[in-house]
Amino acid sequence: MIISIKQFTSSFDVSRSRLATYICLITLFINGCSTNEIDHSNDFKNNGRDANALKRDALYLAESLPPGLPYPDATFQFGLEQQANYLNKISEQTFALEQLTTSVSDLKVVTTEIQHWLENPKHSPNLIAHQIKGQDQRGNVQITGYYVPIISARHLPDSQYRFPLYRKPTIRNEDGTFPSREDIDFKGALTGQGLELAYTDSLIDNFFLHVQGSGVIEYEDGEQKLLSWGGVNGHAYRSIGKVLIEKGEIDRKDISAQSIKQWLIEHPERQQEILSANPSYLFFSEGPNKPIGAANVPLTPLYSAAVDPSVIPLGSILLAQVPKLDANGDLIDHEFRLLLAQDKGGAIKGPGHIDWYQGIGEDAHFHAGQLKHFGKVWLLLPKQRQ
Structure with a gap:
């Protein structure tokens, strides 16, 4: 009998949920059950988090690969080929991931196993799934979305198009960093260094382009050029969405890229304050025709993902339980997908x-802006390692 991945996961989660509930009821009379296990900005109604999943300390939880992997569409094949290209270009190395160790060779085996499965769906990949412990140590991973915008730009500045997009400087501060966002965007720290790649008519659009990591600029003559990730200034990233929630400007349940952008448009007098709250700044490089991730391969829509390489090595293949949203951005279900770890942020x-x-483009922008919900993620590795 073939068991679907949803049936497998549901039955597994039910038993764990009951155990967690019993534990919670017992400890409630002693210490109370803490619900403050995630950042408060993510604690909104219907956020997709499984609060009853069993809590654990280990970063990875090894589980049998359930039968009935979610079969991807044809575009996944392109992404998988890029994955193989990346792994073949980098040198053999070992990744020490807390209690788990893997290698480039392991990741190549996973890619080959998935390729064999795509060619023959009756083939059972000889892999094991390692669930990531998540934000709350219960396996709940926040899954946000990103996209590549298309922004109107000019080669030279004028009265409207006066906000520059920069390539990476060569001169650093004494601490090894480059100037902060406030110094660059509001105090002209990079002016006169010949680092400008293009000029836009919106500092807000520039900010979101930095967050996305790459984008397409379109000049007045219709020429389009892709700007790719070209490095960062070395300052710590801080979410301005969280800042706006903390200041009581946007309710946490309403936070999205669209709501943040609208707030900034409606409060021009506070743009410097809020934008400068995130001192991290991204620089660009002129790239090829397709968006490129940190693995230096073209990204595949709906299959590429940005990860923290210290937890998920670039070149990994993931099984993910991703949120399904309705037109209003409300969670209606989860679905399983294979994802390719090809980027970072x-x-x-x-x-x-x-x-x-x-x-x-705009359709991708809409969907990326709505995503902020929790799902679950498994790192796929060769079974024979166990």
Whole structure:
């Protein structure tokens, strides 16, 4: 009998949920059950978090690979080929991931096993799934979305298009960093160094382009050029969404890229205050025609993901339980997908967050802006390692 992945996971989670509930009821009379296990900005109604899952200390929990893997569409094959190209280019190395150790050779085996499965769905991949402990140590990983925007730009500045997009400087501060966002955008720290790649008409659009990591700029003559990730200034990333929640400006249940952008547009007098709260700044490089991730391979919409390489090595293949949202951005279900760890980002730190690539343009923008919900993530590795 073939058991679906959803049936497998549901039956497994039910038993764990009951155990966690019993433990919680017992400890309630002693210490009370803490619900403050995630950042308060993510603690909104219907956020997709499984609060009853069994809590654990280990970063990875080894589980049998359930039968009935989610079969991807044809575009996944392109992404898998890019994955293989990346792994073949980098040198053999070992990744020490807390209690788990893996290697480039292991990741190549996973890629080959998935390729064999795609060619022959009756083939059972000889793999094991290692669940990531998540933000709350219960396996709940926040899954946000990112995309590649298309932004109107000019080669030279004028009265409207006066906000520059920069390539990476060569001169650093004494502490090894580059100037902060406030110094660059509001105090002209990079002016006159010849680092400008293009000029836009919106500092807000520039900010979100920094958050996305790459984007397409379109000049007045219709020419389009892709700007890719070109490095960061070395300052710590801080979410301005969290800042706006903490200041009581946007309710946590309403926070999204769209609501943040609208707030900034409606409060021009506070743009410097809020934007500067995130001192991290991203620089760009002029890249090829397709968006490139940190693994230096083209990204595949709905299959590429940005991860923290200290938790999930670049070149890994993931099994993920991702949120399904309705047109209003409300969670209606989860679905299983295979994802390719091909990118990283300044906001993606630790085992509690991955960023799911949605594609290019406004449709991708809409879907990326709505995603902020929890799901679950498994790192796939060769079974014979056990």
